[in-house]
Amino acid sequence: MAGQAERQFKLRELSARLGYVFQDESWLELALTHRSAGAKNNERLEFLGDSLVNFMVADLLFEQFNTLPEGDLSRIRAHLVKGETLAKLAKKLALSEMLILGPGELKSGGYRRESILADALEAIIAAIYQDGGLQACRSFVESLYEKSLHSLDPQKVGKDPKTRLQELLQAQQHPLPDYSIISVNGAAHAQVFTVACYVAPLNTKFEATDTSRRKAEQKAAEIALEALGQV
Numbered sequence: 001m002a003g004q005a006e007r008q009f010k011l012r013e014l015s016a017r018l019g020y021v022f023q024d025e026s027w028l029e030l031a032l033t034h035r036s037a038g039a040k041n042n043e044r045l046e047f048l049g050d051s052l053v054n055f056m057v058a059d060l061l062f063e064q065f066n067t068l069p070e071g072d073l074s075r076i077r078a079h080l081v082k083g084e085t086l087a088k089l090a091k092k093l094a095l096s097e098m099l100i101l102g103p104g105e106l107k108s109g110g111y112r113r114e115s116i117l118a119d120a121l122e123a124i125i126a127a128i129y130q131d132g133g134l135q136a137c138r139s140f141v142e143s144l145y146e147k148s149l150h151s152l153d154p155q156k157v158g159k160d161p162k163t164r165l166q167e168l169l170q171a172q173q174h175p176l177p178d179y180s181i182i183s184v185n186g187a188a189h190a191q192v193f194t195v196a197c198y199v200a201p202l203n204t205k206f207e208a209t210d211t212s213r214r215k216a217e218q219k220a221a222e223i224a225l226e227a228l229g230q231v
Contacts, residue, residue: 008025010097010098011025011028011029011098014028014093014094014095014098015028017093017094018093018124018128018140019140019143020128020132020136020139020140022127022128022131022132023131023132024131027045027127027128027130027131028124028127028131029100030042030045030123030127031045031120031123031124031126031127032095032098032099032100032120032123032124033100034099034100034101034102034105034110034116034119034120036101036102036103036104036105036110037100037101037102037105038102042119042120042123043119045122045123045124045126045127045130046119046120046122046123046126047126048126048129048130049121049122049123049124049125049126049127049129050122052122052125052126052129052137052141053081053086053122053125053141054077054081056137056138056141056142057077057080057081057141057145058073058077059138060141060142060145060149061073061076061077061080061149064149065154068154072154075157075158075159076152076154076157076158078158079157079158080145080148080157083114083115083118084114084118085148086117086118086121086122087114087115087117087118087121089121089144090117090118090120090121091117093121095117095120095121095124096111096112096117097111099111099116099117099120101116125137125140125141128140160218160221161218161219161221161222161224161225162177162217162218162221164221164225164230165177165197165199165221165224165225165228165230168225168228168230169199169200169201172201174200174201175200177197177198177199177221177224178197178198178200179195179196179197179198179217179220180195180196180198181193181194181195181213182194182195182196182207190211191211191212192209192210192211193209193210193211193212193213193215193216194207194208194209194216195207195208195209195213195216195217195220196220197217197220197221197223197224199224199227199228202224202227202228204227206220206221206223206224206227207220207223208220208222208223
């Protein structure tokens, strides 16, 4: 009984963080239940929540950025609803401590896994829709993304560092950045790449290292953008 009372207390605390009080708390409990915990889990809610968050974020972007073309809106939406972004939002809500996981996932640290956190947040969005309807769900999604929407730069969001660096240099009529491999170390299955990104207006090479050439180039471009005051 003590364990159940503590769980109910934590669910109420989570509701407070969500800014939504469930009429039927079993929806929230279901949204937090990973498939590893049994047949009754959050997968169906996650399926519905994925569509809801895509629709509602699209609607919010359509309202806020009334002159942006479709391509830019799609890019920004993709960034806002991707798993990495959802997982960050889930962490801010402290969902990790509330997840219901099977023994295997508990042992392997599933409560920290980004995909599980993102799915749980999508499931909560659908749970709010099921419990309180479309307007309650939209209000929650709007509050979830409020800070992100007000602070984002539509010309930067969703663009990787290499793209941003290229567009910046093109706009200033400078030569494009030049990437070169400095070294490749390690065994074939665990290689480490060090690359350089040469930026003509600064007459400087920016070096970075990562487990793939692409990742290393992205890191080098990010360092170059910082040097150009663009981050």
